[in-house]
Amino acid sequence: MSKYLYLLFFAVLMVSCIKNVKQESSTATGENNKPNIIIILVDDAGYIDFGFMGSKDLETPHIDTLAKNGVTFTDAHVTSTVCAPSRAGLMTGKYQQRFGFEANGTGDKNTGDVGLSEGVTTMADVFKEHDYSTVAIGKWHLGANPSDQPNQRGFEDFYGFLGGGRSYFPLEQPSEEHMLQHNGKRISFDGYLTDVLGDYSVNYIKDHKDTPFFMYLAYNAVHTPMEAKKVDLEKFKDHPRQTLAAMTWSLDENIGKLYNKLKDLKLLDNTLIYFLSDNGGAANNRSDNGELKGWKGNEFEGGHRVPFIVSWPKAFKGNRKFNGLSSSLDIFPTALAAAEIKKDSSMILDGVNLLPFLKNQKEGNPHRELYWRKLDDAAARLDDLKLIRLDNYGAVMYNLSDDIGETHDLSYQDSVSFNLLKNNLQTWESQMEAPKWDEGKAWMDVTYHIHKQLMQNKKVKYKSPREKHE
Incomplete structure (x- = not known):
C-alpha cells in the first residue's frame, strides 16, 4: 500500500514541477495568459x-x-x-x-x-x-x-x-x-x-x-x-x-x-x-x-x-x-x-x-443608436441618420451616408424619421440625470451661437468669449 502511495506522491510532485517550469518559462518570455x-x-x-x-x-x-x-x-x-x-x-x-x-x-x-x-x-x-x-x-x-x-x-x-x-x-x-x-x-x-x-x-x-x-x-x-x-x-x-x-x-x-x-x-x-x-x-x-x-x-x-x-x-x-x-x-x-x-x-x-x-465572427454595426448631450445641445444617431437639437431653437437631421459634412437638412423631407429620432433622444434623456454643473454663461452663449450658425450653414462669427468681445 505504501508503495502505491509513494508512486502517487511522486506523480503529483512531477506534475507540479512541470507546471511551475511552464509558468516560469511563460513569465521569462513575457507571455501572460x-x-x-x-x-x-x-x-x-x-x-x-x-x-x-x-x-x-x-x-x-x-x-x-x-x-x-x-x-x-x-x-x-x-x-x-x-x-x-x-x-x-x-x-x-x-x-x-x-x-x-x-x-x-x-x-x-x-x-x-x-x-x-x-x-x-x-x-x-x-x-x-x-x-x-x-x-x-x-x-x-x-x-x-x-x-x-x-x-x-x-x-x-x-x-x-x-x-x-x-x-x-x-x-x-x-x-x-x-x-x-x-x-x-x-x-x-x-x-x-x-x-x-x-x-x-x-x-x-x-x-x-x-x-x-x-x-x-x-x-x-x-x-x-x-x-x-x-x-x-x-x-x-x-x-x-x-x-x-x-x-x-x-x-x-x-x-x-x-x-x-x-x-x-x-x-x-x-x-x-x-x-x-x-x-x-x-x-x-x-x-x-x-x-x-x-x-x-x-x-x-x-x-x-x-x-x-x-x-x-x-x-x-x-x-x-x-x-x-x-x-x-x-x-x-x-x-x-x-x-x-x-x-x-x-x-x-x-x-x-x-x-x-x-475577429470576423460578427458583421454590421456594434450600435444602431448613439446619443450625446451637453447642456443646451444634443444629438442622436440611428443607423446613418443623425439629429442635432438646440434648446429653444430647433433641430436638424442629416443622412451621413451621403452627407458626412452635415449640410443637407432632411427634417422636412423625412418627417417620420425626424420625429422618431426626436422621440428616441427624449426617451434616452429620461434615463439620465440632470447635469450637476454648467460651463458658465460666457461659454454657453458662445456654444449656442456656434450651433445656431452651423445648423443654418452660416459662418460662425466667434468661437470663444474673447473673440466675441474683440
Whole structure:
C-alpha cells in the first residue's frame, strides 16, 4: 500500500514541477495568459491629423505602424465633444449623463469640485480587483478632490497632473492641479512633458513585464498651450502648422518608444492597445477635421467622431478597417471580454464587446443608436441618420451616408424619421440625470451661437468669449 502511495506522491510532485517550469518559462518570455491593456488617449487631435487618417503634412510614423498592425475604425465616436465628460464616459463605460457629469470641467463656482460620483465604478477598479497592476499616466481631469484622484479610483500608481491642461515645460510654482505628481507628491522635471510621460510609460512596462497590467496613458498633447521643443520646431521650421506639427511629432515619438519596448519585451503580441482622441480637433490649436463639420465643443461630427485604433496581434488580424458604428463606450466591455472578466450583474455598461467584430465572427454595426448631450445641445444617431437639437431653437437631421459634412437638412423631407429620432433622444434623456454643473454663461452663449450658425450653414462669427468681445 505504501508503495502505491509513494508512486502517487511522486506523480503529483512531477506534475507540479512541470507546471511551475511552464509558468516560469511563460513569465521569462513575457507571455501572460491575461492580456495587458493599454489605452492611449490623446487630446484635441484633428480627425485627419495622422498619417493613417490621411494627413499629408503631419508625420506620425509610429502611430501609423500601430494602425497597420491593428484595426482602424472609420465611424468611431466619443461620448462628449469636450475633455472631462468624454473621459468620464470612457473610464466608466457608461454615458456620463447617468451620473450628471455632462458639462466640461469637474464643477463650477456654485457646486465646487464635484468630479466622478462616488458610487461609479471605473475600469481601473475592476482590473485592480482582478489582480492587474493599474497605472494612470498624464492628464486626469476627472476631479481634484482626494476621493476623486486616480489613487482612489482604482489606480495603484498615478504619474501625471489632475487638471485639464498645463504647460509642457516646468512650472516654478504650480498649483496642486497643475503640478506633475507621483501618487500625490510633486515631481520636478526637466525637459518636455510629453517626453517625461512617455519615459514613465516605458519604465512602467519594464517593471511590470511579468504580470498583466492596465495602463491609461492620457497625453495632454496636442491641447493648448501650443508649445514644442526647439529641436522639433527647427525640424518643421517651414511648416504652415509648425508648432502643431512639432507637438504631434513628439507625441508620435513617445508612442513609438512604448510600442518598441513592448516589442522588445515580447509583450506586444498579447497586449490589447486602444488609440483615440478625447474629442474632435479644437478651434484653437490649428487641428484639421477634414470634411467633418464642426470641432471640439459642438455636436457636429467634427466634435465627437475621432480616430480610433484597436490592436491585439494575438487575437485578430490587423491592417484593415472597420466601418461599423462604434463608441469609446465599447472600450470597457471589450477589455473585460479580452481579460475574461465577468461583468458584475449590478454594473451598467452602455458599450458593446467589439471582439466578435474584430475577429470576423460578427458583421454590421456594434450600435444602431448613439446619443450625446451637453447642456443646451444634443444629438442622436440611428443607423446613418443623425439629429442635432438646440434648446429653444430647433433641430436638424442629416443622412451621413451621403452627407458626412452635415449640410443637407432632411427634417422636412423625412418627417417620420425626424420625429422618431426626436422621440428616441427624449426617451434616452429620461434615463439620465440632470447635469450637476454648467460651463458658465460666457461659454454657453458662445456654444449656442456656434450651433445656431452651423445648423443654418452660416459662418460662425466667434468661437470663444474673447473673440466675441474683440
